[in-house]
Amino acid sequence: MLSFLNKKTAGKGLLVLKTxxxxxxxxxxxxxxxxxxxxxxVSSQQVDPIAALxxxxxxxxxxLGKNVPSNALLLHISAIPDLVQITESFDSPEAENLLxxxxxxxxxxxxxxxxxxxxxxLLMGRGYISPEQREELVHLVTEEKQLSAQHGGRSxxxxxxxxxxxxxxxxxxxxxxxxxxxxxxxxxQRLLTQWRPQPKEESPYDDLSDAQxxxxxxxxxxxxxxxxxxxxxxxxSSGFPKLNLRQVYPFAGSTVPLLExxxxxLLTEFHKAYVFCAVLQDNQIRDVxxxxxxxxxxxxxxxxxxLTTGSFAQANRWLVADGDSAFSDQISQLESxxxxxxxxxxxxxxxxxxxxxxxxxxxxGAARHFLGSAPLSVAPLIGMPPPDPIYRSNGFKIAMAACxxxxxxxxxxxxxxxxxxxxxxxxxxxxxxxxxxxxKRDRQRKDSAEARKNITAYQQNTVLLSALQSxxxxxxQVIVKRQSFVERLLPVLSESINDGVVLESMKESxxxxxxxxxxxxxxxxxxxxxxxxxISLEPLNMYIDKSPSNFKGDxxxxxxxxxxxxxxxxxxxxx
Numbered sequence: 001m002l003s004f005l006n007k008k009t010a011g012k013g014l015l016v017l018k019t020x021x022x023x024x025x026x027x028x029x030x031x032x033x034x035x036x037x038x039x040x041x042v043s044s045q046q047v048d049p050i051a052a053l054x055x056x057x058x059x060x061x062x063x064l065g066k067n068v069p070s071n072a073l074l075l076h077i078s079a080i081p082d083l084v085q086i087t088e089s090f091d092s093p094e095a096e097n098l099l100x101x102x103x104x105x106x107x108x109x110x111x112x113x114x115x116x117x118x119x120x121x122l123l124m125g126r127g128y129i130s131p132e133q134r135e136e137l138v139h140l141v142t143e144e145k146q147l148s149a150q151h152g153g154r155s156x157x158x159x160x161x162x163x164x165x166x167x168x169x170x171x172x173x174x175x176x177x178x179x180x181x182x183x184x185x186x187x188x189q190r191l192l193t194q195w196r197p198q199p200k201e202e203s204p205y206d207d208l209s210d211a212q213x214x215x216x217x218x219x220x221x222x223x224x225x226x227x228x229x230x231x232x233x234x235x236x237s238s239g240f241p242k243l244n245l246r247q248v249y250p251f252a253g254s255t256v257p258l259l260e261x262x263x264x265x266l267l268t269e270f271h272k273a274y275v276f277c278a279v280l281q282d283n284q285i286r287d288v289x290x291x292x293x294x295x296x297x298x299x300x301x302x303x304x305x306x307l308t309t310g311s312f313a314q315a316n317r318w319l320v321a322d323g324d325s326a327f328s329d330q331i332s333q334l335e336s337x338x339x340x341x342x343x344x345x346x347x348x349x350x351x352x353x354x355x356x357x358x359x360x361x362x363x364x365g366a367a368r369h370f371l372g373s374a375p376l377s378v379a380p381l382i383g384m385p386p387p388d389p390i391y392r393s394n395g396f397k398i399a400m401a402a403c404x405x406x407x408x409x410x411x412x413x414x415x416x417x418x419x420x421x422x423x424x425x426x427x428x429x430x431x432x433x434x435x436x437x438x439x440k441r442d443r444q445r446k447d448s449a450e451a452r453k454n455i456t457a458y459q460q461n462t463v464l465l466s467a468l469q470s471x472x473x474x475x476x477q478v479i480v481k482r483q484s485f486v487e488r489l490l491p492v493l494s495e496s497i498n499d500g501v502v503l504e505s506m507k508e509s510x511x512x513x514x515x516x517x518x519x520x521x522x523x524x525x526x527x528x529x530x531x532x533x534x535i536s537l538e539p540l541n542m543y544i545d546k547s548p549s550n551f552k553g554d555x556x557x558x559x560x561x562x563x564x565x566x567x568x569x570x571x572x573x574x575x
Contacts, residue, residue: 024046245383
C-alpha cells in the first residue's frame with residue numbers, strides 16, 4: 001500500500017490539513033509526485049480541532065460527496081524543524097538513545113522558535129484588526145503606561161481595553177482571542193521528535209570526518225495527541241470517511257520537495273510566525289535558519305543578517321515562497337541587500353504544481369514529499385499508530401470462537417466417558433460386596449436394588465452418550481463442509497471485483513444459493529464482474545442464476561447516477 005501511495009495518490013486523492021492556530025484549511029490533492037492537481041480547498045475559522053475538522057469535512061462532503069479522501073496529512077505551525085549536527089562518537093549509538101539526544105537538542109530550538117502570539121497578533125490573525133491598527137494600539141498602550149507613571153501609579157489600560165475604547169474591536173472578539181491564547185499555552189511541553197539523517201559532506205578537515213547531520217522536526221506531544229484524538233473522533237462519523245492521519249509536517253521547510261536544482265539555491269519561506277531560510281545544493285539541505293516574528297513585525301534586517309552570512313551568502317539563486325503575499329515590502333528590501341532577484345517558487349515549480357496556487361505551496365510540498373519525492377528533505381512526525389495486531393481483530397476472535405466449538409464438544413464427550421468409567425467402578429464394587437455379604441439377605445436386597453438403579457442410570461447415560469456422539473459427528477460434518485465451501489467462495493468473490501464495483505452484502509437465501517448485492521459506477525463494470533465471476537465459479541460447481549449483466553440481456557437499475565445490482569449464485573444440481 002505504501003509503495004503505491006509513494007507513486008500516485010489513491011482514487012479519491014490526498015487530504016492535506018493545515019492549521020496555524022487561527023483556523024484550519026483543508027485541501028484535496030490528486031495526481032502523482034511529478035504532476036499534482038488541487039481538486040478543492042476549503043477553510044474554517046474554528047479554533048478547536050474537533051470543531052474545525054468537522055467544519056471542513058462538511059464543506060468537502062458538500063462538494064465531493066462520498067469522494068472525500070481517507071488518507072490525510074497535517075501541517076502544524078507548532079512543528080519546528082532544524083538541522084542538528086552531532087558526532088558518531090557519542091556514548092550511546094542505539095536508536096532510542098539517539099532519539100533522546102536529538103530531542104534534547106530540539107528542546108531549545110522549539111522553545112526559541114515556537115509561535116508566541118500576544119493579544120495584538122491574535123486579533124490580526126483572526127482578521128479583526130490590520131497591522132497598522134496593531135501598531136497604533138501598541139503606541140497607545142505605551143502612552144497609557146507613561147500617564148500611569150505620572151499620575152500616581154494607577155493601573156494602565158491594557159491592549160484589549162484600549163482596543164475596545166478606540167472601537168477597533170468588540171468585547172466578544174477580545175474574549176474569543178483570549179480564549180484562543182489560553183488554549184495555545186500548553187502545560188505539558190514534552191516533545192515528539194523525528195529525524196532524517198542527511199548525506200555526509202566531504203570535508204577537508206579530518207576533525208569533522210565524524211560529524212553527522214540530522215534534519216529534525218519536533219512539536220509538543222500534547223498538540224500532536226490533540227489532533228490524533230480529533231481525527232479519531234470525527235473520522236467515520238456523520239457520513240465522513242474514516243480518516244487515517246499518515247504524517248504531521250512542519251510549516252517551515254515544507255516547500256523544499258518542490259525544488260529540483262543542482263545549483264546552490266537559497267530558499268526563503270515567509271510564514272505568519274517565522275521566516276525559514278535554507279541552502280540547498282545538489283537537492284540536499286546544507287544549512288537552515290529561522291527568524292521568529294510571531295510577537296512583532298518582521299524585521300527585514302534580521303533576515304538579511306542571516307542571508308548574508310555563512311553558507312547562505314554562497315547561493316547564486318534565490319527562490320521565495322510567500323503564500324500569504326504579505327511580505328512584498330520586506331522582500332523588496334532584501335533584494336537590494338542580497339543583490340539577487342527574488343524568484344517565485346510557484347513559477348519555478350510550475351511544471352510540478354498547478355499554476356496560481358501560491359497560497360498552497362506548503363500543502364503541495366508536503367504532498368509531493370509523502371508521494372516519494374526527496375525523502376530526506378523533510379522530517380515529518382508520525383501520524384496515527386498502525387492498526388492493532390491481528391489477534392485483536394473481530395475476525396480473528398470469530399475464527400477462534402469457531403475453533404472452540406469442536407473443543408467444547410470433545411470436552412463434553414470426555415466428561416461422559418469419565419462419568420461412565422466411574423459408574424463401572426461403582427458397579428464392580430457393589431458386586432464384590434454382594435459376594436462377601438451373601439448371608440445378609442436384607443442388606444443384599446438393598447444393595448441389589450441400588451445396583452439395579454445404577455444399571456438403569458448407566459443404560460440411560462449410554463443412550464444419551466450415543467445420541468451425543470451422533471450429534472457431534474453431524475455438527476462436525478456440517479461445520480467442516482460449510483467452512484470449506486465459504487473459504488473457497490470468498491476469495492473467488494474478492495478476486496472477481498474490479499475498480500468500478502462495490503459489494504454491499506452477501507446473503508444465503510437457500511442451501512448453496514447466495515444473493516450478492518452491490519453498486520457500480522457503470523454497466524461495463526458490472527459486465528466485467530459478471531464475466532470474471534462466471535469463470536471463477538466453475539471450479540466450485542456453481543453458476544450465476546440471475547445477473548444484471550448485458551451478457552444476459554438485462555441491465556442494472558440506476559439510482560442517483562449509481563448502478564445497483566443483484567447477482568444470484570447457485571450450485572449446479574442443488575435443489
